Every structure is written in structure tokens, then in C-alpha cells.
Amino acid sequence: MLGIHLQRAILVLMLLFIPIAGVWLSSEHIFSLLGQEPELSRHAALFLKGLMPGAPAFLIFECVKKYLQAQGNMHASTYVLLIASPLNVVLNYTLVWNKYIGLGYIGAPIATAISYWNMLILLLLYIRFVDGKQGWGGWSRDAFTGWPTFLKLAIPGVMMVCTEWWAFEVVSLAASYLGTINLAAQSVVVQTSALLYTIPFGISIAASNRVGNLIGMGDHRSAKIASRVSLALAIIFGMTNSTMLLLLKDRWGRLFSEDVDVVKTVAMVLPLVALFQISDGIAGVAGGVLRGVGLQHLGAYLNLIAYYVVAFPIGYVLTFKLGYGLKGLWSSLCLALWMVSAGEFWVIVKTNWPKEVEKCRTRNDILAKRRASLQAEIDAEFPEGGHSHSA
Numbered sequence: 001m002l003g004i005h006l007q008r009a010i011l012v013l014m015l016l017f018i019p020i021a022g023v024w025l026s027s028e029h030i031f032s033l034l035g036q037e038p039e040l041s042r043h044a045a046l047f048l049k050g051l052m053p054g055a056p057a058f059l060i061f062e063c064v065k066k067y068l069q070a071q072g073n074m075h076a077s078t079y080v081l082l083i084a085s086p087l088n089v090v091l092n093y094t095l096v097w098n099k100y101i102g103l104g105y106i107g108a109p110i111a112t113a114i115s116y117w118n119m120l121i122l123l124l125l126y127i128r129f130v131d132g133k134q135g136w137g138g139w140s141r142d143a144f145t146g147w148p149t150f151l152k153l154a155i156p157g158v159m160m161v162c163t164e165w166w167a168f169e170v171v172s173l174a175a176s177y178l179g180t181i182n183l184a185a186q187s188v189v190v191q192t193s194a195l196l197y198t199i200p201f202g203i204s205i206a207a208s209n210r211v212g213n214l215i216g217m218g219d220h221r222s223a224k225i226a227s228r229v230s231l232a233l234a235i236i237f238g239m240t241n242s243t244m245l246l247l248l249k250d251r252w253g254r255l256f257s258e259d260v261d262v263v264k265t266v267a268m269v270l271p272l273v274a275l276f277q278i279s280d281g282i283a284g285v286a287g288g289v290l291r292g293v294g295l296q297h298l299g300a301y302l303n304l305i306a307y308y309v310v311a312f313p314i315g316y317v318l319t320f321k322l323g324y325g326l327k328g329l330w331s332s333l334c335l336a337l338w339m340v341s342a343g344e345f346w347v348i349v350k351t352n353w354p355k356e357v358e359k360c361r362t363r364n365d366i367l368a369k370r371r372a373s374l375q376a377e378i379d380a381e382f383p384e385g386g387h388s389h390s391a
Contacts, residue, residue, distance in 0.1 A: 002135040006067040007143035008150055013059045020055070024048040034173070047109045054113025061120040068123075068132050069209050076132065080122040088115040149363060156297035160287060163303035167336065168193075170312070171329045174319065182326045185265035188256045189330070193273055193280075196241045200234050200281035204288030211292030215360050220353035227289045227348055234285035238278035245274035265326060272330040279334075279341035286344035293356050294363075295347065302343040311336035 023030070028045035032038065065077045091114055095107030103110065127133050168190065175186035207230035214223035245252070253266030290299045315332025318324045324331070 001137070002067060002070055003137040004140050004142045004146075005070075005150075006063055006136075007140065008146065009063045009066075009154075010060055011143060012147070012150070012154065013063065014056065017056060017059060021052060024052055036176070043105065046106060050106050050109030051113050054116035057113075057116040057120040061116065061123060064120070064123050064127070067135065068127070069205065070213070071132060071135050072209070072213075073132055074206065074209075076123065076126050076130075080119055080126065083122060084115055084119045087118055088112065091115060153294060153296070156300045157291055159300035160291070160296045160303060163300060163307060164283075164340075167303075167307040167311075167333065171315075171333060174315075174329055175326060178319075178325055181259070181261045181265060184257060184259065184262045185253070185269065185326060186329075188253055188262070188266050189269050189273060189326075191256075192245075192252065192270070196245075196273075196277065197280060197284065199237045199241070200284040203230055203233050203237070203281075204284045206230070206288075207285055208288035208292040211289050215293060215357055216364075218357050218361070220357045223293075223357075224351075224353045227351075230285045230289060231282060231345065231348070234281035235278055238281035241281075242274040242277040245270050245277065249274070269326050269330050272327065272334050276334040276337040279337040282341035282345055283337055286341065286348055289348055290344060293351065294360065295351070295356075298347050299340075299344055302340050302347075306336040306339035306343070310339065 024045075027048050028041045031041035031044055036044075068074075068076045088111065091111035092108055094101065095103050095111045096105070127136075172186055172190060175183050178186075207226065210226045210230075211223045214220075214226060249267045249270040252270060253263035256266075257263060287296075287299050290296050311332040314335065315329050318328030318331055319326075320328075322328065
């Protein structure tokens with residue numbers, strides 16, 4: 001069954017990549033419509049075109065990684081990245097700077113695209129020769145069925161993640177209208193926030209898989225305990241990150257820039273980033289728990305309301321009307337994250353765990369019946385058994 005879910009996910013993502021590729025190919029025009037400088041638009045579009053051949057490999061890699069994680073194998077992708085990351089450095093240096101075959105700017109996305117394929121190939125080799133193939137089960141026509149149930153869970157999950165990612169991208173786009181100093185500071189602050197988020201992100205992956213597996217096993221008590229432990233870890237690491245940022249705020253910017261104005265702007269914004277470390281951790285981990293339970297649609301609704309209905313209008317006024325600049329943008333993100341974390345925390349506290357177990361069983365029963373129906377149709381079409389439903 002797990003292998004069928006993997007095949008189904010790959011099929012869906014390959015179909016979704018078609019419109020994404022169209023957007024990337026038209027990105028120069030899109031950036032120009034958004035008011036970006038022509039040279040910046042051209043280089044950004046060129047980067048995306050160079051990256052495009054590697055995008056399918058990255059999408060499949062993410063699917064296969066989740067396939068392994070669903071089997072409790074969390075370390076395979078880490079091993080792969082320990083090999084692929086140094087290779088990526090070598091590829092980038094060679095294709096960008098090497099005096100014989102270096103391509104300059106366009107070499108960077110090409111190197112990254114090659115690295116995506118390296119990651120996928122290495123992960124498939126790991127499954128073939130080390131561990132993970134036991135969940136495969138072979139190619140199956142069942143991957144073309146059950147899409148409504150699959151998408152009913154997948155689309156809210158996508159929206160839950162993307163609405164937050166897009167929010168940070170919107171803030172970066174808005175910062176580009178505030179001048180080069182603010183844009184440089186924005187780059188530092190975003191990278192810092194992303195770096196600190198890796199800890200709750202890792203916890204959220206573990207929480208999603210652990211809670212999801214326990215729900216599938218029917219152990220609602222252990223699922224509830226796992227969710228509580230995950231949230232406690234998020235709070236602890238959030239407090240640690242927050243304290244570190246407050247202690248280092250005046251010196252942190254110097255690691256990225258020698259420009260005094262950039263360093264001062266970073267120091268001015270970092271307290272806001274410190275303020276939402278706890279809420280960012282709770283929101284990230286709680287999101288993982290909600291995905292494990294199958295309640296990702298609630299997380300998507302909370303993100304839409306917090307970011308796009310409440311925070312962005314306030315951020316626009318603070319930034320462009322009242323003149324708070326970058327502080328106004330990050331104040332709005334801080335507000336949104338506290339709203340999301342409070343909402344998701346409340347949802348988890350109020351979750352009826354036995355009921356979610358029953359809902360999971362019902363979904364599995366529906367998929368099993370559809371699979372049995374498909375097999376019956378195949379058996380009726382090929383009564384002698386000359387054709388199998390799986391390769």
C-alpha cells in the first residue's frame with residue numbers, strides 16, 4: 001500500500017510540474033510586471049531555466065524521502081545529503097569559476113540541477129542495496145485510482161505549507177521596495193530565521209510520522225502523548241533560539257556584511273525574530289502533528305486568515321504608510337506566527353483522538369474497497385490470470 005501511495009504522489013507532482021514549468025519559463029515577464037528591475041528579472045528567469053531540468057528529480061526525491069520516513073527510516077536522506085552536498089560544492093565551483101569549463105552565473109543553477117539528480121539516484125541506490133524496498137510492492141495500476149481521497153488530504157497539506165512559505169516570500173518582495181540596505185538586511189534575517197527553523201522543522205517531520213503511524217495503528221493514547229512531547233520540545237528549542245538571538249543581535253549581522261547600516265538594520269529587526277521563535281516552533285511542530293492526524297485543512301485555514309487577512313494589511317500600513325520599514329514587515333510576520341501557533345495549539349489540545357483513529361480506519365477501508373473493485377475488474381477482463389495488476 002505504501003508503494004502505491006508513493007507512485008500516486010509522483011504522478012500527481014509530475015502533472016503539477018507542467019504549469020510550474022510554464023510559470024518559470026515566463027518568469028522574466030512576471031517579474032517585470034511586479035515592478036522588478038529588468039536586469040534582475042532577466043537573471044532570475046535565467047536561473048530558473050537552468051534549474052528546471054533538475055526540478056523533477058527533486059520532486060521525486062522528496063516523495064521517496066517521505067516513503068522511507070513513513071517506514072521509520074529518517075537517516076537515509078541524511079546519508080545521501082552528506083555525499084551530495086560536498087559534490088554540489090565541487091560542481092558549483094567547477095561550473096561557475098573554473099577557467100576552462102566555467103559558465104559563470106548560469107553554472108550555479110545547472111550545478112544544482114545535477115545535484116538534484118545525484119540526490120535521487122543515491123537515494124534509490126540506498127533503497128535497492130540497503131533498506132526500504134520492503135514497502136514498495138511493485139508498480140501498480142492502483143496508483144491511478146483513489147486520487148480524490150489522496151488529494152483531499154494532499155491539497156490542504158500543500159496549502160498549509162505553501163501559505164506560510166509564500167508569506168515569507170511576499171515579505172522579501174516587499175523589502176525590495178525599501179532600498180538596497182533593507183533588502184540586504186532582509187536577506188540576512190530570512191537566512192537566520194530559516195537556519196533556526198531547521199530544528200522545529202526536524203521535530204515536525206518526526207512528529208508527523210510518529211503521530212501518523214500511531215493513528216494508523218489505532219493507538220490514540222500514544223499519538224496524544226507524542227503530540228504533547230513534540231510541542232514541549234518546540235517550546236524548549238524556541239526559548240533557546242530566542243535567547244541566543246537577543247544575546248547576539250548586535251554582532252550577528254557582521255557575519256554577513258561589513259556595511260554598518262546593514263548590520264544596524266539587522267540588529268534592529270532580530271528582536272522581532274527572537275520574539276516569534278517560540279511561536280514559530282509551536283506552529284511548525286503543531287503543523288506536523290496536524291498532518292499526521294489528517295487535520296491539515298485546519299492549519300491551512302489558520303495560515304490564510306493569520307497571514308493574508310490579518311497580518312499583511314497591518315504590515316502594509318506599518319511599512320509603507322507609517323514608515324516603520326523592515327520592522328513593520330517583520331512585526332506582521334510575528335503577529336501571524338503567534339496567531340497560527342495559538343490556533344494550532346488549541347486544535348491539538350481539543351482533538352478527539354479516538355475519533356481521528358476511526359476516521360483513519362474509514363479512509364483505509366474506502367481505499368481497500370476501491371482496490372478490491374479494481375482487481376475484480378481486471379480479473380474479469382483477464383480471467384485466465386495472464387495479466388497482473390502490478391509489475
